[in-house]
Structure formats: structure tokens, C-alpha cells
Amino acid sequence: MLKYANPTAFLELTAKLLPWLALASALVLAIGLTGAFLAPPDYQQGDTIRIMYLHVPAAWLSMFVYLVMTSAALGTLVWRHPLADVAQKAAAPLGAGFTLICLTTGSLWGRPEWGTYWVWDARLTSELVLFLIYLGLIALWRTIEEPGRAARAAAILTLVGVVNIPIIKYSVDWWNTLHQPASVFRLGGPTIAFSMLWPLLVSALGFTLLFLTLHLMAMRNEILRRRLRRMSLRIAAAEQPRARSPGFEIVR
């Protein structure tokens, strides 16, 4: 871990790793999606069941990305790991993206199955609140200019969020059972046939690999962006040497 705390070492390692990761995610996703189209249609839902092969992995990643951000937040606050805040910043838009995919595909699936694009179902609602939390974190990152400060603020908010998300989930479930007693048809029964299960698992693995690839790429971009920022600050400082030390002017 500590060896790759050096951003240059990290850049070198990821430059070697990224093509392989990208290739692996493309292959696994291709297998998973082919399997999704070869899998038998559901006896009740017909072909709309195929949305599940995108929807469920996206839902799984919307939560997995938050866990990645939580461990990065601990890295920022506890160990002051220099790459942790980069990892945290790069993960937030990806998490928001996967949450949006999950919400959109769910809504498209809901139209033929529930007869409406949106219901205030417990799962949908907690996913929506998670989406709002992601957007809030991105807004916080963009508002605080100095990267170190922004990282610490976002880390604290991420940790506050991780305590709250289970509470929100539980409250929304309770609220939902109070307001609309289980009337909504749920995905799948107690078991899922193997012909449907394997494409789902492969697709989930493919999405996870895709996230890792995109995350490493976003981290590289962020490191380069920070270097550019430092360089432009240095150039700006070099251009105005007098403005930096007004005290000496008076003495002279």
C-alpha cells in the first residue's frame, strides 16, 4: 500500500495494468450480456426480464462504490494516505452514474410491469435518496477549492452518510409498509433458475471490473489535474515576485 502512495509509482503501475483491466471488463461484460440474451424469457414477465441483467449489477455497484468511498474516507482521515482523497473524489461521480443507471433501468422495467415509470416503492425511494447523497458529495467537492480541505470535508460527510444509509433504508421500508401494504410485484421468486443466474453473476462481475477500470482512469486524471494546478500556481507565483513580499519594498 505505502509503496504506491507515491503518485508517480501509482501512475506507472496503472499504466501497465489498465489495458488488461479494460480488456477483461469488455470480455466479461460481453459474455454476461450474450448470456442475458440467450437466457430464457421469464414465464410471467417475458423479455422485459432482460433489463434485470443491467439493473441488478448497477444496484449492487451503487452500494459497492459507496463502500469504496468509505474506505477511502478512512484512508484520508486516519492515515492521510495521499491517494485516498484522489480515490474518493474519482469514485463519487461513478457511484452517482451507477445509481442513475439503476434508477433508469428500474423505471423502464416498471413501465410494462407496474404500469407506471415511478412508484414510491421502498427500494426505489432509498436508491433515490442514495443518489441525492452522491450528488451532494459531488457538490461539496466542487465548492471547496483547495483539494486537501475538500477531501477532508467530503470524507467526514461520507462517514456520516455510511452511518445514515442503513437508518434511511430501514425508515423507508417502515414508511412503505405503513403507507402501501405489499401490493407491488417483486422481482423473481424465492429461487432463480440457473439459466438466469449465471448471466446475472457474470454481468455483475463485468460491471465491477468496469468500475475498477473507470475508477483507476479517473484517479489518473485527477492526479494529472492536481499537477497542472500546482504548476499553474507556481507559474503565477513566479510571474509576480514582488507581490509576494511587500514588506521588503518598504525596507528598501
Place this chain on the structure above:
Amino acid sequence: MYAASKALFVRELRVAGRIGGGAATGVLFFFTLVTLTPFAIGPDLPLLARIGPAVLWIAALLATLLGLDRLFQSDEEDGSLDLMLLADAPLEWIVLVKCLAHWTLSCLPLVAAAPLFGAMLGLAPGALAGVTISLLIGTPALTFLGAIGAALTATLRRGGLLSAVLILPLCVPVLIFGVASAQAFGGAPGGLATPLLVSIAFSLAAGVGAPLAASAALRHLRE
């Protein structure tokens, strides 16, 4: 520590009083929001009575969170925050006392005004008592959660809106159980004990957790 807490509490009240209209403006904002609702929905009293608890809760939520943006900002600007960081009393305790003072000043008047505004929305006596009690036990949690947002945005120029965006999603559980306990008082099915006890639990847990998070934010952002 007791003397310091008391001095801080009195100072907060005094500062808010001298700035002028802190508490009164909060109640006025609350009142304005409640007044606007019939214009949006129509003067249908049975409908207003049905959604009344929810309207009062949303109005209280907005009034509480929007009033919080200056909780740490003014201390940051005039340097008192540095003194608080250097004080013998732990920062967490100071944040807790500040939150309690803020709650006394801005939320207690809302709770006191809630029966009047609820009656204007046509709430039945049982529902009126329910809303008032649920606000009394629920608003501390809102103040504590809002303090986290206020601490995170203390050093920003326009932190108020950002703070609300960050904290409002976290207020979902408080809102759910607050409105549920208000409705349970009005005779809604589902029992009274669960929402009431969970609301109290949220306020107590937020009172422990939020000062920790808020003071961590204040410390880290000063570095």
C-alpha cells in the same frame, strides 16, 4: 465546565438577540410557508387537514436548516471559533451547547407556534397535539444534523444552500417518523409507541453523533 457551558449558552442567546430578529424571522418564515400552502393546493379544508401535519413538518424542516447556516460561520469570521478550539472544554461539548442554544432560540418558538398554524390548516385537536409533540421531540435531531452541514460549510462564502443539499437527504428518517408520530396522535393506524420512541431515539443519537462529526469537520477544515 458547567460555568463555561452556561456562559457559552447565555452568549449564544445574547448574540442572536443582538443580531436581531433571529427567532422572530424563523417563525415568520415558518408562517409564510404554511400560508403559501393553501394557495398552491386550494382552500379545501378537509384536504388541508389531512396533509396538515406533513406541511407543518416540511416547513419546520426548511426553517430549521435554513436558519443554521450562521451557526459556525460568524464565529469563524470574528475569531471566536479559534478560542473555542483552544478552550479547555472539549470542542464536541461546545458544539453540543451551541446546538442546544440554537434549538432553544429557533426551534422552540416554532413548536410553540405550531398549534396556531395547525389550527389554521383545520387540524383536529388530537392532530394538533400530535404535531406539536412530534415537533418538540423531532426538531433536536434536525438541529444536530444541520450542525454537521453548518460545520462542513463554515469556511465557505455561500454555504447555506450547499449545507441544506447535503443534510436534507439525511433528514429523511427524522421526517418519516416525525410525521408518523404526528399522524398516530390523530388516530392513524399503526400504533403510537413505535414512531414516538424512534423519534426520541433519533434525537438522542443525533445529539451524541452529530457533535462528534461537526467538531471533526471544524478541526479538519482549520488545518
